[in-house]
Amino acid sequence: MLDCFKADKEENIKKQKHTAKRIYNRLVEEKSFTGGESTIRKAVKELKAEQTVPPGAIMPLSYEPGEAIQIDWGEATSYINGEKTKLYIFCGRLCYSCDIFVMAFKSPNQEAFLEAQQLMFDFFGGISKRLIFDNAKVAVKEGFGLYAKPQNKYLSFSAHYAFSLDFCNPGKGNEKSLVENLVGYSRRNFIVPIPRVSSIDELNQKLWNDCLKYRETHKVQNRNNSVNVMYQEELRFLNAIPRFRFDTSKTVVASVDDYSTVRFEKNNYSVPTKHLRKDVTVKGYGNYIRILYQNVEIANYTRCYFHGRTEYKLEHYIDLLERKPRSVFNAKPVKDNVAKALLDWGRQLPGGNKEMVKLLRLCVDYGEERILKLKDLIPGHVVPTVDMVRTHLNEPTESTVIYLSPNEVPVEAVDLTAYDKKYGMVVQ
Template sequence: MEIYEKIRYYREHTDFSQRNVAKILGISRNTVKKYWEGRTVPWERKPGSGRKNDIITDDVKAFIMKCLDSDQKAPRKQQHTAHKIYTRLVAECGFDGCEASVRRTVAELKGKVSNVFVPLSYDPAEAVQVDWGEATVILGGIRQKIQIWCMRECHSGDIFVSAFYRQNEESFLEGIVKGLEHFGGTPQKIIFDNARVAVKEGFGCHAKATDKYLSLSAHYSFKPVFCNPAQGHEKGLVEGLVGLVRRNFFVPVPNISTIDELNEKLLEYCAVYRNHKIPGKDLTVGEMAENCKEHWIPLPPYRYDTSNTLQIKADDFSLVRFDHNKYAVPYQYSSKMITVKGSGNQVIMLFRGEIIAKYDRDYRHNQTHYRLEHYIGLIEKRPRSVYNAAPIKKTVPTELYQFLMKLSSPKEIVKVLRLYLDIGNAVLKHLPYADSYNTLYAGVIGSPVRKIQIESSIGIVPPDLKRYDSLLKGGDAV
């Protein structure tokens, strides 16, 4: 403003030329010329440089939008960058502008649709969204990560949450079946992303479901729908559920004994959530879920078998190998064909349709799981094996094993093992009593146990003394 004031002063009150004024003020002659007659004022400026960008034409913008639209169906790591769009413009359209102008235009066009979403509305039981999450728990005293399976009905917001050890196909299918049973029916469609447990090829609307997922969807009569890559907003309801459960249920870190106990508590959380009222809704989640009941597709009578089922021959050590690990079966089934059903969290062994063993599924490698009761009959027939039998070393407590090695003979060890199978860890509290004897026999530890068992089995009925009170009162009257 000071420069402008001086230029106008010299113009109106002196005979100085523009050249002289520029020299006096030490500024450019173009600046003096610009403000000399007062046609232009410094406090009114045109936005930007004032130059028109004729390089980014409507045709160029249309080509850029075409590239960005094609990215909706492409994998996240195979989408157009601004540089790639520039090189295509040069090669395919003869573009002669600079790359910086293309970068600015790409940023502007992307900014028009970023963080802007279309409000969605679902009919009762029309759709269920599903997704995986991850959380940390203390399971059996060990801190570890587990997978959270989340399902949400889109109309009511009703939820189902379950915990699994891994995100494999068995867990995925089992989670869906349990969720449908929790809701009480099947929706028209289930919305999921492009995870390998569900998709064998393609992505988004071009995805092809795996054979087992396809058979499950056919059995329960729902349509599997897959989201576009990197488009989490297409299943935003369940994306929000994952964070909701992690922030509320898993804080503080749960300390539980088994994963079954964790799943029971998660079901309780789902039941409590039905009392919640979602902002903007007139009814609670539970009330809206009630309105969905008559719209669900009924569940079929046959429950779909989601397990990974195999026929495997037990080896000579009565062990069955499944998924990189070995699991013991009763020794009578050695060398027989066993049906193994591996679900998300369990491994079940069957022989001719009858369950003969059940284990928590172990996802480590090269682990062997024994059960003492599976081998005790064989050990009784071959008692000298007790000193090196893996089913004994790997299953009995260290304290009990050290006591067993003090016993006088293998047969005495077998007797104590039988006692251990009968009463469990309760036998441990009798070890100090038995250890006080110079010569140890199974009967030494067995006698106090039997005494306790006999005493606990005898019922003592306290006498009724009211009759004597009545006689005493009668005697006073006489």
């Protein structure tokens, strides 16, 4: 039987190897074997098991300081501004010290993928010689493992930061087991209980602090030193971060339409009305968007990943509202951005729509929250005016007219029956 296995190994022809049945037949024909076929099958099974490495066997790995970083994506859930949101968690781990980096994005697209690595280098204070990742489409154009062809932008990114690319084989999570474990660890320890935050930036600040705490306090099992001690040692071997940052954004040129919005992917974003019908540059990053005109930023937003939405900012339309005040209570930039309490208060202003626009101008200049606080300082029995708000803001007022409510002017009751008596009318 051993001779059969040896011959198979030397020939190395996958589809022409000895089976237990063939070995049994040869023993009967060539050696006059009189035993049962089941005996041979059992013996072949045991011999093959002895000569084959079990599929679950894992090779222990060791890395030199600054040699490699393993990166991966995971999924998690958080409440952002009260809305339950599915997030994608980018995880990176230095292979020598096991220091970690974790950051949340609303999409695992290429912009987020590159931005996350850029911020990871900032967090680690340097760049390893190679990065180990799987074959996700954000990184790989075609092929896998040693034969993977990187996406053009990722190839440019790696050249800018001077690291080599090491792609895993499909389904081989053990090739980046350090970061595979980190995905689960960060979800259990950093995102439980489910965070409730006002923005994804707030969540990422929390994750940044969690990673710093991990560095300062954690010790990996079977390691002689803490993460911090090994990180300080590894830091000396990391390559320096280039002075000029790589532009990780998805960049397009778009025309401002008649509503003073530009389209990026499947959503619209407003810009100041003075840029109407001009071409602007839109830069989409993982979690936010910048809009520039002649290389000067004119607007920025949290990036929207829904479809068919339009994001307005009140300050972009305030000049237009001052020219067309009649539209103020029906204007979408007003209805989408101004609190109902402020709108209801504005309807009480004696000057009508023009006064409401003046109030909105103060909101743009001083912030809506501050203006609403001033509202509570004006007595309820007084007719509110924009001048009263300006007084509290130490701004010059526009007029000396003081509006009083009817309750503030004492009026004596008049007996109107005297007129009936004077003219001889019948008084009932």
